[in-house]
Amino acid sequence: MPSFNPPKKPSNPWKPPKSSWVPAFFLTRNPKTLNNHVFFKMQLEEDQQGKRRSDLSLLLSDQILAGILSKLPLPQLSCSLVCKRWCRIHGSLLQSLKLHDWSFLERGRMVSRFPNLTDVDLINACIKRVPTSNWGLVLTHSMVTIPLDTSDLDLSGELLGEGRRLVPESLDQGLRALARGCPNLRRLRVVDVSRPIDDEGRAFSTADGYEGKALDTGLSMIAAECLMLQELELHQCTDFSLRSISNCRNLQVLKVVGCSEGLYGSVVSDVGLTTLAHGCKRLVKLELCGCEGSYDGISAIGMCCFMLEELTLCDHRMEGGWIAGLKSCGNLKSLRLQSCRRIDSDPGPAEHLGLCPTLEKLQLQRCNVRDKQGMSALFTVCGTVKELEFQDCWGLEDEIFSIGSCCRRVKSLSLEGCSLLTTEGLESLVLSWKELQRLRVVSCNNIKDIEVTPSLASVFSVLKELKWRPDTKSVLADSLFGTGMGGKGGKFFKRV
Incomplete structure (x- = not known):
């Protein structure tokens, strides 16, 4: 019986072999698609060439x-x-950036957009913004200017409540992103957050054997990853915060803000200062604002931070006897006190105060200097100073000012806004300083030009630099001399 074989279907000429290297658009059965793709590709190449001609960059x-x-x-x-x-x-x-939106950092967009940052300011971003208030109230502080809302005016005494601050998890996440994305960071300004007691982290030991906690925070990540960090400004700082940054081995400039009235009230004690001293031994400039402490904390900083040259205490809450700790600062050259309500409430016996041997400059700005015992202890410790400056200090009378006679190496004296000091008190001390070369007296209304004696004038004649504007009235009279202004009405307004 004859066999029947059905005719085979003609093969598709557009079907490539299975092992073909032909692109995917050749697999179509419609030849028009191929023509459209080739045309589109040619047009795209022409557009790119035209773009290159138009954009010469x-x-x-x-x-x-x-x-x-x-x-x-x-x-x-x-x-x-x-x-x-x-x-x-x-x-x-871009290497320097001031951030206003924390989410830009927390989501990782800042480090991807600016990978080579070395100077970052996060203070404004650490305070949550609110929609524009109908009150029209704005809080202006030395570090930030923010609008106020009704929720900010609570009975806690702080204008910024917990709702305006970052939570610890958000702060740590943002700082970790910054540490991973900007390892060459050199300067940082940030506001820390208050953490619960049970969030103190695991125990750790530093290279010197000091035991502490808190190695699992954003600040500790900054200390571990940003090895080039040299300058740090830390607000709302606590002892817990200082433990976190104690591994910043190359840190040279540090500003610690503990309690700031109206914004936050955190505590920095001797425990935190001792931790800081054992960790950051290369500090050259240290500023403590609103910090508590005593002799132990100051002496620990002096003994461990042997490179420390500048120390600033602003609105300190130190216990009595802290001045004696300055004798441990063997390389300190400049001491500045700002906005201090008291100098030292109980400095102790004079024989236990000691002397800071290398100190050259002492500045007191907006301080209450009425305490005779505290000022006497301060001048005793700072007996080697060569530059002495008083600016807008309360209670600087002749008796208090005369205590400075124990500083016999003074070469430069600056007085500004000291309204209680008289010409006689100034003269008695200036004549005792045989090495005085520069004198600056501005806005001291009790010092009169007519009270200058010949002996004081002879000292003025040998000075290298003299700025004498003690009385604002005399300055005004000198500026109006020869203009015909400033006289009585009968002489100035002539009748026609």
């Missing part, structure tokens, strides 16, 4: 373009709006 490499943009004056923000390439290059050039 594409002929420059990224390195050359970055060199050109770096020569432009600041700010360079408009350069980043040209195109994505210019935005990327501009971001790589």
